[in-house]
Amino acid sequence: MSGEKCSYISVPDRELRRLRERDSRLRNLESDLPGRLEDIRRQAKREMESHLAPIENRIRQQERAARDMRGQIDAILAEARQKKETARRFFVDLSKLVEDTGNLPHGRFAPGKLEAVSRHVEDARRNYENNMPEASLSTAQQAYWDIADLREEVLSKQKEFIRIRQAALQEARILLETARANQKYQLEMGQGADSEVLALEVDYWTRGELSSFEAKVKALEKQLEKGKDTFTIEQVKEILSKITVMKPGLNEIVDRARENILASQLRVNMAEMVVDALQGQGFVLEDSAYEGGDERNAFVAKVKNVAGSEVVTVISPVKDEAGKNAVSIHSYDETFVDEDTLLERAEEVSSILSEGGLEAEAPVCAGKANPQYRDIAAVRKGEALKDADRQSRG
Structure with missing residues (x-):
């Protein structure tokens, strides 16, 4: 039978404790990992500074433009007889400001607001063309303050977006580099003369878990790179949150590799x-x-x-x-x-x-x-x- x-x-x-703690010791073969991670952090800082520099320059230009516009408003109030000519110059400058604001990523960071301001500017232009300079200037003045607030909001959110995106990119790249550094270990079994050193390929002993982990992080990094000009703050925050949640998983994969070889x-x-x-x-x-x-x-x-x-x-x-x-x-x-x-x-x-x-x-x-x-x-x-x-x- x-x-x-x-x-x-x-x-x-x-x-299990004996197998894990006393009879097995892992040694990472990537001794230069801390230096590589520090290089990633420095590179991320340089990239963020290069992205922020143009925005800071725009903010300074806006401050200068605001001072010029305030001067024009003061002139309008002081010289009533010159209102029509001053209003004309004011509209020229205001139109340029609206056009320049249209080049900012207002659709991502303040959707719909530029369109609302543009309608006020158009109302002021019609008043001007209908020979109503006082009404025109009153509407244009309010439009100016609205466009100034909008520019400040958009530039501020753009800076926030860049900081969060760069932080997420840095975390993704650090996690990828750490994953690559955890591909191989030496596993020492036993004690003293009976000890044996085994080569541990983490991806092999986890049946591809490490490769899958790297692929997921790489996909998030690629999303961040492609979404540089399209993502919202909420989208990059979501990706940063995913990366943060994934971090403990790397140690768990290494632990499973050791468990499996044991x-x-x-x-x-x-x-x-x-x-x-x-x-x-x-x-x-x-x-x-x-x-x-x-x-x-x-x-x-x-x-x-x-x-x-x-x-x-x-x-x-x-x-x-x-x-x-x-x-x-x-x-x-x-x-x-x-x-x-x-x-x-x-x-x-x-x-x-x-x-x-x-x-x-x-x-x-x-x-x-x-x-x-x-x-x-x-x-x-x-x-x-x-x-x-x-x-x-x-």
């Missing part, structure tokens, strides 16, 4: 414990391999006894549950073996694992043994994984 027994193995909290090592250790348990039942190790030759996948160990019976143990990571593995025992017996004998094998394995400091649930029957696990060469090629992938795609 052939069958499969399955048990879930959990690593207790104390064991879990991979743990699966090998567990397989050795299972083989030891089965050796007590007359089995000897024949072969072992990671599924698909990939250390992130299940570890498979095959034992055989003199009667020709074979037992394959598959230790698989449980998705989204750190420190937990599913242990399935596949029995391929040449002679009849009853259900009680199969269960006894599984219970002894669970007992050995529990004695080793792992928490093993009681084994349950999961059906017939998977014939593909019997051939370790096929396991190395990932045949079971390929079949599962084909079945998932229908």
Whole structure:
């Protein structure tokens, strides 16, 4: 009789702490990261200053124009007989001011307001053309103060936009540079003479999570670059908020990479414990391999006894549950073996694992043994994984 027994193995909290803290130490290989981040900050400051300089110049020009316009208003009030000529000059200057304001990003930062002021200017022009200089000047004067307020509002919001956008760009670029610096680590396992240094490729051990993280940050950076002349303050604030929320995710990805490599090592250790348990039942190790030759996948160990019976143990990571593995025992017996004998094998394995400091649930029957696990060469090629992938795609 052939069958499969399955048990879930959990690593207790104390064991996880030991694996994480005492038996594993991460060393980042990018020692020059602080200097690179400081370069990004300096570049961001230079870019912001270059963007703000033209706006500051416009503000100074506006202040000079305001003084000139106030002088004209004073002249109008002092020289009544010259009102019509003064009004004409005033309209010329006011029209230039409205035209110049039209070149500012008023649509983004003060939508609709320039149109309202332009209507007042048009009313004043009609009064002037109808030989009503006093009414014309009164309306034009109010339009001037409105356009001055509008220019101040637009320029102020433009400065705010530039500061927020540059802050968001800086945060995005720092996060990208930090992500790139976290691509590789050295993971030191064990203590003293028993220590072992492993190369840790974060993206590999997280199945592309780091690449996906970088792509998302890069997309936000691209949005900020493309939206330089179109985004509103609210839009850049939203992107800055997204970047801020993403920051902790980078450390979480690095932590998961370490957890996954530790879990991979743990699966090998567990397989050795299972083989030891089965050796007590007359089995000897024949072969072992990671599924698909990939250390992130299940570890498979095959034992055989003199009667020709074979037992394959598959230790698989449980998705989204750190420190937990599913242990399935596949029995391929040449002679009849009853259900009680199969269960006894599984219970002894669970007992050995529990004695080793792992928490093993009681084994349950999961059906017939998977014939593909019997051939370790096929396991190395990932045949079971390929079949599962084909079945998932229908």
